[in-house]
Amino acid sequence: MRLIGILRSPYVRRTAVSLNVMGIPFELDAVPVFDKPERVTPHNPLTRVPALVLDDGEALIDSSVILDYLDEIAGPEKRLVSERGAERRHVLKLTTVALGAVDKAVWSAYEYRFRPAEIVHKPWVRHNDAQVVAGFTYLDAIAAKLGENEWMAGTQRMSQADITTAVGFTFAQIVRPNLGLAEKAPNVARFAARCEALGPFKAAAIPS
Amino acid sequence: MRLIGILRSPYVRRTAVSLNVMGIPFELDAVPVFDKPERVTPHNPLTRVPALVLDDGEALIDSSVILDYLDEIAGPEKRLVSERGAERRHVLKLTTVALGAVDKAVWSAYEYRFRPAEIVHKPWVRHNDAQVVAGFTYLDAIAAKLGENEWMAGTQRMSQADITTAVGFTFAQIVRPNLGLAEKAPNVARFAARCEALGPFKAAAIPS
The missing domain is CATH 3.40.30.10 (Glutaredoxin)
Structure with missing residues:
Protein backbone atom coordinates (compact mmCIF):
# COMPACT_ATOMS: atom_id res chain seq x y z
CA MET A 1 0.00 0.00 0.00
CA GLY A 75 -6.87 -7.85 13.82
CA PRO A 76 -7.62 -7.83 17.56
CA GLU A 77 -4.01 -8.23 18.73
CA LYS A 78 -2.68 -5.26 16.81
CA ARG A 79 -5.54 -2.84 16.36
CA LEU A 80 -5.00 0.60 17.93
CA VAL A 81 -8.62 1.27 18.90
CA SER A 82 -10.53 -1.50 20.66
CA GLU A 83 -13.37 -2.92 18.63
CA ARG A 84 -16.19 -1.86 20.96
CA GLY A 85 -17.35 -0.78 24.37
CA ALA A 86 -16.06 1.64 26.99
CA GLU A 87 -12.42 1.26 25.99
CA ARG A 88 -13.24 2.15 22.38
CA ARG A 89 -15.13 5.23 23.51
CA HIS A 90 -12.32 6.29 25.81
CA VAL A 91 -9.57 5.85 23.23
CA LEU A 92 -11.63 7.71 20.62
CA LYS A 93 -12.42 10.52 23.05
CA LEU A 94 -8.77 11.26 23.78
CA THR A 95 -7.88 10.79 20.12
CA THR A 96 -10.61 13.27 19.20
CA VAL A 97 -9.42 15.87 21.67
CA ALA A 98 -5.87 15.60 20.31
CA LEU A 99 -7.13 15.68 16.74
CA GLY A 100 -9.35 18.67 17.46
CA ALA A 101 -6.39 20.53 18.94
CA VAL A 102 -4.47 19.69 15.77
CA ASP A 103 -7.32 20.97 13.60
CA LYS A 104 -7.27 24.27 15.41
CA ALA A 105 -3.48 24.56 15.21
CA VAL A 106 -3.90 24.07 11.45
CA TRP A 107 -6.53 26.82 11.33
CA SER A 108 -4.23 29.24 13.15
CA ALA A 109 -1.23 28.29 11.03
CA TYR A 110 -3.23 28.63 7.80
CA GLU A 111 -4.24 32.15 8.82
CA TYR A 112 -0.58 33.08 8.34
CA ARG A 113 0.20 30.74 5.48
CA PHE A 114 -2.56 31.51 3.00
CA ARG A 115 -3.09 35.27 3.17
CA PRO A 116 -1.00 38.43 3.08
CA ALA A 117 0.43 39.39 6.49
CA GLU A 118 -1.51 42.66 6.57
CA ILE A 119 -4.88 40.88 6.61
CA VAL A 120 -4.09 38.27 9.24
CA HIS A 121 -7.00 38.47 11.69
CA LYS A 122 -5.56 38.12 15.17
CA PRO A 123 -8.88 37.58 17.00
CA TRP A 124 -9.50 34.50 14.84
CA VAL A 125 -5.98 33.22 15.53
CA ARG A 126 -6.54 33.76 19.26
CA HIS A 127 -9.88 31.92 19.10
CA ASN A 128 -8.28 28.87 17.51
CA ASP A 129 -5.13 29.01 19.63
CA ALA A 130 -7.27 28.99 22.77
CA GLN A 131 -8.80 25.72 21.59
CA VAL A 132 -5.34 24.28 20.91
CA VAL A 133 -4.28 25.12 24.45
CA ALA A 134 -7.56 23.85 25.93
CA GLY A 135 -7.20 20.52 24.16
CA PHE A 136 -3.65 19.90 25.34
CA THR A 137 -4.47 21.17 28.84
CA TYR A 138 -7.22 18.55 29.05
CA LEU A 139 -4.81 15.87 27.87
CA ASP A 140 -2.16 17.15 30.28
CA ALA A 141 -4.29 16.31 33.32
CA ILE A 142 -4.43 12.74 32.05
CA ALA A 143 -0.74 12.58 31.15
CA ALA A 144 0.12 13.87 34.64
CA LYS A 145 -1.07 10.61 36.18
CA LEU A 146 0.81 8.26 33.88
CA GLY A 147 3.55 5.97 35.12
CA GLU A 148 6.66 5.35 33.06
CA ASN A 149 5.13 2.55 30.99
CA GLU A 150 1.49 3.58 30.99
CA TRP A 151 -0.65 4.79 28.11
CA MET A 152 -3.04 7.72 27.79
CA ALA A 153 -6.28 5.76 27.68
CA GLY A 154 -5.18 3.20 30.25
CA THR A 155 -4.77 0.50 27.62
CA GLN A 156 -2.40 -2.46 27.99
CA ARG A 157 -0.41 -1.36 24.97
CA MET A 158 -0.10 1.79 22.88
CA SER A 159 -3.41 3.00 21.40
CA GLN A 160 -4.42 5.56 18.84
CA ALA A 161 -4.91 8.04 21.69
CA ASP A 162 -1.16 7.87 22.35
CA ILE A 163 -0.15 8.21 18.72
CA THR A 164 -2.45 11.12 17.97
CA THR A 165 -1.56 12.90 21.22
CA ALA A 166 2.19 12.64 20.57
CA VAL A 167 2.05 13.38 16.84
CA GLY A 168 -0.41 16.20 17.44
CA PHE A 169 1.67 17.78 20.16
CA THR A 170 4.87 17.63 18.12
CA PHE A 171 3.04 19.26 15.22
CA ALA A 172 1.37 21.96 17.30
CA GLN A 173 4.72 22.92 18.83
CA ILE A 174 6.20 23.36 15.37
CA VAL A 175 3.40 25.45 13.85
CA ARG A 176 2.40 27.39 16.98
CA PRO A 177 5.77 27.92 18.72
CA ASN A 178 4.63 31.06 20.51
CA LEU A 179 1.92 29.24 22.45
CA GLY A 180 4.38 27.86 25.00
CA LEU A 181 2.74 24.46 24.86
CA ALA A 182 5.66 22.73 26.56
CA GLU A 183 5.07 24.95 29.61
CA LYS A 184 1.28 24.79 29.46
CA ALA A 185 1.15 21.03 28.99
CA PRO A 186 4.42 19.74 30.48
CA ASN A 187 3.11 16.24 31.04
CA VAL A 188 1.98 15.91 27.44
CA ALA A 189 5.39 17.27 26.42
CA ARG A 190 7.11 14.54 28.45
CA PHE A 191 4.74 11.89 27.11
CA ALA A 192 5.25 13.03 23.52
CA ALA A 193 9.04 12.94 24.00
CA ARG A 194 8.74 9.37 25.31
CA CYS A 195 6.72 8.36 22.22
CA GLU A 196 8.95 10.23 19.77
CA ALA A 197 11.93 8.19 21.05
CA LEU A 198 10.27 4.94 19.94
CA GLY A 199 11.12 3.22 16.66
CA PRO A 200 7.71 3.58 14.96
CA PHE A 201 7.79 7.34 15.54
CA LYS A 202 11.43 7.77 14.55
CA ALA A 203 10.80 5.81 11.36
CA ALA A 204 8.19 8.44 10.47
CA ALA A 205 10.08 11.50 11.68
CA ILE A 206 9.29 14.90 10.21
CA PRO A 207 12.08 15.74 7.74
CA SER A 208 14.02 18.76 8.92
CA MET B 1 -29.41 11.12 25.95
CA GLY B 75 -27.04 -3.22 16.54
CA PRO B 76 -26.61 -4.86 13.13
CA GLU B 77 -30.19 -4.27 11.92
CA LYS B 78 -30.16 -0.54 12.49
CA ARG B 79 -26.56 0.62 12.24
CA LEU B 80 -25.88 3.16 9.49
CA VAL B 81 -22.36 2.02 8.61
CA SER B 82 -21.77 -1.71 8.14
CA GLU B 83 -19.54 -3.24 10.75
CA ARG B 84 -16.72 -4.26 8.41
CA GLY B 85 -15.50 -5.04 4.94
CA ALA B 86 -15.96 -3.45 1.54
CA GLU B 87 -19.39 -2.03 2.32
CA ARG B 88 -18.04 -0.26 5.40
CA ARG B 89 -15.20 1.24 3.36
CA HIS B 90 -17.58 2.35 0.62
CA VAL B 91 -20.09 3.97 2.98
CA LEU B 92 -17.30 5.73 4.86
CA LYS B 93 -15.69 6.93 1.64
CA LEU B 94 -18.84 8.67 0.42
CA THR B 95 -19.56 9.95 3.91
CA THR B 96 -16.04 11.37 4.07
CA VAL B 97 -16.34 13.12 0.73
CA ALA B 98 -19.62 14.72 1.82
CA LEU B 99 -18.16 15.63 5.20
CA GLY B 100 -15.04 17.07 3.60
CA ALA B 101 -17.19 19.22 1.31
CA VAL B 102 -19.05 20.39 4.41
CA ASP B 103 -15.77 21.21 6.18
CA LYS B 104 -14.71 23.37 3.28
CA ALA B 105 -18.09 25.11 3.08
CA VAL B 106 -17.60 25.93 6.78
CA TRP B 107 -14.13 27.31 6.07
CA SER B 108 -15.47 29.56 3.33
CA ALA B 109 -18.45 30.66 5.43
CA TYR B 110 -16.23 31.39 8.45
CA GLU B 111 -14.06 33.63 6.27
CA TYR B 112 -17.04 35.98 6.11
CA ARG B 113 -18.43 35.34 9.57
CA PHE B 114 -15.40 35.87 11.77
CA ARG B 115 -13.52 38.80 10.29
CA PRO B 116 -14.24 42.31 9.04
CA ALA B 117 -15.44 42.42 5.43
CA GLU B 118 -12.42 44.42 4.30
CA ILE B 119 -9.99 41.63 5.16
CA VAL B 120 -11.90 38.74 3.62
CA HIS B 121 -9.32 36.91 1.50
CA LYS B 122 -11.03 35.87 -1.71
CA PRO B 123 -8.31 33.48 -2.94
CA TRP B 124 -8.76 31.43 0.23
CA VAL B 125 -12.53 31.42 -0.22
CA ARG B 126 -12.08 30.28 -3.82
CA HIS B 127 -9.69 27.54 -2.73
CA ASN B 128 -12.19 26.13 -0.26
CA ASP B 129 -15.21 26.65 -2.52
CA ALA B 130 -13.47 24.67 -5.26
CA GLN B 131 -13.20 21.75 -2.85
CA VAL B 132 -16.89 22.08 -1.96
CA VAL B 133 -17.81 21.90 -5.63
CA ALA B 134 -15.37 19.05 -6.28
CA GLY B 135 -16.82 16.99 -3.45
CA PHE B 136 -20.42 17.36 -4.58
CA THR B 137 -19.44 16.85 -8.23
CA TYR B 138 -17.91 13.51 -7.26
CA LEU B 139 -21.07 12.56 -5.37
CA ASP B 140 -23.19 13.77 -8.26
CA ALA B 141 -21.78 11.14 -10.59
CA ILE B 142 -22.90 8.51 -8.11
CA ALA B 143 -26.29 10.10 -7.49
CA ALA B 144 -26.86 10.24 -11.25
CA LYS B 145 -27.10 6.44 -11.40
CA LEU B 146 -29.55 5.99 -8.56
CA GLY B 147 -33.03 4.63 -9.06
CA GLU B 148 -35.99 6.03 -7.14
CA ASN B 149 -35.45 3.83 -4.10
CA GLU B 150 -31.72 3.34 -4.21
CA TRP B 151 -29.09 4.62 -1.82
CA MET B 152 -25.76 6.33 -2.43
CA ALA B 153 -23.48 3.49 -1.35
CA GLY B 154 -25.66 0.77 -2.87
CA THR B 155 -26.85 -0.40 0.53
CA GLN B 156 -30.18 -2.16 1.10
CA ARG B 157 -31.39 0.63 3.35
CA MET B 158 -30.34 4.20 4.10
CA SER B 159 -26.72 4.52 5.25
CA GLN B 160 -24.63 7.27 6.77
CA ALA B 161 -23.46 8.14 3.25
CA ASP B 162 -27.03 9.16 2.41
CA ILE B 163 -27.57 11.17 5.58
CA THR B 164 -24.29 13.06 5.37
CA THR B 165 -24.69 13.71 1.65
CA ALA B 166 -28.19 15.14 2.07
CA VAL B 167 -27.52 17.08 5.26
CA GLY B 168 -24.22 18.33 3.86
CA PHE B 169 -25.76 19.46 0.58
CA THR B 170 -28.61 21.28 2.31
CA PHE B 171 -26.10 23.05 4.54
CA ALA B 172 -23.70 23.96 1.74
CA GLN B 173 -26.54 25.47 -0.29
CA ILE B 174 -27.47 27.67 2.65
CA VAL B 175 -24.01 28.96 3.50
CA ARG B 176 -22.58 29.07 -0.03
CA PRO B 177 -25.61 30.15 -2.10
CA ASN B 178 -23.50 31.74 -4.81
CA LEU B 179 -21.83 28.46 -5.75
CA GLY B 180 -24.81 27.27 -7.78
CA LEU B 181 -24.57 23.81 -6.28
CA ALA B 182 -28.04 22.82 -7.46
CA GLU B 183 -26.88 23.36 -11.06
CA LYS B 184 -23.43 21.85 -10.56
CA ALA B 185 -24.71 18.78 -8.73
CA PRO B 186 -28.32 18.38 -9.90
CA ASN B 187 -28.47 14.71 -9.03
CA VAL B 188 -27.28 15.32 -5.49
CA ALA B 189 -29.84 18.13 -5.29
CA ARG B 190 -32.60 15.70 -6.31
CA PHE B 191 -31.33 13.05 -3.92
CA ALA B 192 -31.11 15.54 -1.04
CA ALA B 193 -34.66 16.70 -1.73
CA ARG B 194 -35.83 13.07 -1.60
CA CYS B 195 -34.12 12.60 1.77
CA GLU B 196 -35.29 15.92 3.20
CA ALA B 197 -38.90 14.84 2.53
CA LEU B 198 -38.50 11.86 4.88
CA GLY B 199 -39.70 11.92 8.48
CA PRO B 200 -36.30 11.56 10.20
CA PHE B 201 -34.98 14.58 8.27
CA LYS B 202 -38.11 16.67 8.74
CA ALA B 203 -38.04 15.94 12.48
CA ALA B 204 -34.56 17.53 12.52
CA ALA B 205 -35.25 20.38 10.14
CA ILE B 206 -33.14 23.52 10.32
CA PRO B 207 -35.21 26.20 12.10
CA SER B 208 -35.94 29.07 9.75
Missing part, protein backbone atom coordinates in the same frame (compact mmCIF):
# COMPACT_ATOMS: atom_id res chain seq x y z
CA ARG A 2 1.04 3.57 -0.68
CA LEU A 3 0.51 6.47 1.70
CA ILE A 4 0.25 9.82 -0.07
CA GLY A 5 1.22 13.00 1.77
CA ILE A 6 4.10 14.54 3.68
CA LEU A 7 4.97 13.69 7.27
CA ARG A 8 4.74 17.31 8.30
CA SER A 9 0.96 16.83 8.01
CA PRO A 10 -0.14 15.43 11.38
CA TYR A 11 -2.92 13.54 9.61
CA VAL A 12 -0.41 11.81 7.33
CA ARG A 13 2.05 11.26 10.14
CA ARG A 14 -0.39 9.67 12.59
CA THR A 15 -1.30 7.26 9.80
CA ALA A 16 2.35 6.47 9.07
CA VAL A 17 3.20 5.96 12.75
CA SER A 18 0.14 3.73 13.15
CA LEU A 19 1.22 1.61 10.18
CA ASN A 20 4.66 1.30 11.78
CA VAL A 21 3.24 0.35 15.18
CA MET A 22 1.01 -2.28 13.58
CA GLY A 23 3.91 -3.58 11.52
CA ILE A 24 2.13 -3.06 8.20
CA PRO A 25 4.62 -2.32 5.40
CA PHE A 26 3.87 0.67 3.17
CA GLU A 27 5.49 3.05 0.75
CA LEU A 28 5.40 6.76 1.58
CA ASP A 29 4.67 8.92 -1.45
CA ALA A 30 5.65 12.31 -0.02
CA VAL A 31 3.49 14.56 -2.19
CA PRO A 32 3.15 18.18 -1.01
CA VAL A 33 -0.56 18.59 -1.66
CA PHE A 34 -0.59 22.38 -2.02
CA ASP A 35 2.25 22.31 -4.56
CA LYS A 36 1.17 19.23 -6.49
CA PRO A 37 -2.61 18.91 -6.12
CA GLU A 38 -2.77 17.04 -9.41
CA ARG A 39 -0.97 14.14 -7.73
CA VAL A 40 -3.68 13.86 -5.06
CA THR A 41 -6.95 14.66 -6.82
CA PRO A 42 -7.11 11.37 -8.78
CA HIS A 43 -7.22 9.55 -5.44
CA ASN A 44 -9.31 12.06 -3.50
CA PRO A 45 -11.81 14.43 -5.11
CA LEU A 46 -11.29 16.80 -2.18
CA THR A 47 -7.53 16.99 -2.85
CA ARG A 48 -6.62 16.37 0.76
CA VAL A 49 -4.04 14.10 2.33
CA PRO A 50 -3.53 11.45 3.50
CA ALA A 51 -4.83 9.09 0.88
CA LEU A 52 -3.97 5.42 1.23
CA VAL A 53 -3.83 3.61 -2.10
CA LEU A 54 -4.31 -0.13 -1.70
CA ASP A 55 -2.56 -2.62 -3.96
CA ASP A 56 -5.67 -3.00 -6.13
CA GLY A 57 -5.78 0.78 -6.68
CA GLU A 58 -8.65 1.51 -4.29
CA ALA A 59 -7.94 4.75 -2.43
CA LEU A 60 -9.03 5.37 1.15
CA ILE A 61 -9.26 8.96 2.31
CA ASP A 62 -9.30 10.80 5.64
CA SER A 63 -6.90 9.66 8.35
CA SER A 64 -9.67 8.52 10.70
CA VAL A 65 -11.27 6.37 8.01
CA ILE A 66 -7.89 4.98 6.95
CA LEU A 67 -7.05 4.12 10.57
CA ASP A 68 -10.44 2.45 10.93
CA TYR A 69 -9.59 0.22 7.99
CA LEU A 70 -6.10 -0.52 9.28
CA ASP A 71 -7.56 -1.56 12.63
CA GLU A 72 -9.86 -3.97 10.83
CA ILE A 73 -7.08 -5.65 8.85
CA ALA A 74 -4.62 -5.60 11.76
CA ARG B 2 -28.95 14.80 25.19
CA LEU B 3 -27.55 16.19 21.94
CA ILE B 4 -25.92 19.59 22.38
CA GLY B 5 -25.76 21.98 19.43
CA ILE B 6 -27.98 23.67 16.89
CA LEU B 7 -29.36 21.96 13.79
CA ARG B 8 -27.87 24.58 11.54
CA SER B 9 -24.55 22.86 12.26
CA PRO B 10 -24.32 20.02 9.74
CA TYR B 11 -22.33 18.01 12.28
CA VAL B 12 -25.12 18.31 14.84
CA ARG B 13 -27.80 17.74 12.24
CA ARG B 14 -26.34 14.57 10.75
CA THR B 15 -26.19 13.21 14.29
CA ALA B 16 -29.80 14.17 14.99
CA VAL B 17 -31.06 12.71 11.70
CA SER B 18 -29.10 9.51 12.38
CA LEU B 19 -30.67 9.20 15.82
CA ASN B 20 -34.09 9.65 14.21
CA VAL B 21 -33.38 7.06 11.51
CA MET B 22 -32.20 4.57 14.12
CA GLY B 23 -35.21 5.31 16.31
CA ILE B 24 -33.13 6.31 19.32
CA PRO B 25 -34.93 8.90 21.45
CA PHE B 26 -32.95 11.98 22.47
CA GLU B 27 -33.38 15.50 23.72
CA LEU B 28 -31.95 18.32 21.59
CA ASP B 29 -30.24 21.00 23.66
CA ALA B 30 -29.98 23.72 21.01
CA VAL B 31 -26.99 25.62 22.36
CA PRO B 32 -25.40 28.14 19.96
CA VAL B 33 -21.76 27.34 20.69
CA PHE B 34 -20.30 30.68 19.65
CA ASP B 35 -22.75 32.63 21.82
CA LYS B 36 -22.75 30.30 24.81
CA PRO B 37 -19.41 28.48 24.86
CA GLU B 38 -19.71 28.03 28.62
CA ARG B 39 -22.59 25.62 27.99
CA VAL B 40 -20.40 23.38 25.81
CA THR B 41 -16.94 23.49 27.40
CA PRO B 42 -17.89 21.35 30.44
CA HIS B 43 -18.73 18.53 28.01
CA ASN B 44 -16.01 19.17 25.45
CA PRO B 45 -12.68 20.84 26.27
CA LEU B 46 -12.49 21.96 22.64
CA THR B 47 -15.83 23.79 22.90
CA ARG B 48 -17.18 22.27 19.71
CA VAL B 49 -20.54 20.74 18.90
CA PRO B 50 -22.09 18.25 18.77
CA ALA B 51 -21.57 16.71 22.15
CA LEU B 52 -23.77 13.78 23.12
CA VAL B 53 -24.34 13.52 26.85
CA LEU B 54 -25.34 10.02 27.89
CA ASP B 55 -27.73 9.39 30.77
CA ASP B 56 -24.84 8.68 33.15
CA GLY B 57 -23.27 12.06 32.28
CA GLU B 58 -20.52 10.74 30.01
CA ALA B 59 -20.10 13.07 27.05
CA LEU B 60 -19.12 11.87 23.59
CA ILE B 61 -17.65 14.42 21.20
CA ASP B 62 -17.17 14.74 17.44
CA SER B 63 -20.02 13.67 15.18
CA SER B 64 -18.06 10.80 13.62
CA VAL B 65 -17.18 9.36 17.03
CA ILE B 66 -20.75 9.84 18.27
CA LEU B 67 -22.11 8.09 15.17
CA ASP B 68 -19.64 5.25 15.69
CA TYR B 69 -21.05 4.76 19.20
CA LEU B 70 -24.64 4.98 17.99
CA ASP B 71 -23.93 2.31 15.39
CA GLU B 72 -22.59 0.06 18.11
CA ILE B 73 -25.65 0.40 20.36
CA ALA B 74 -28.11 0.30 17.45
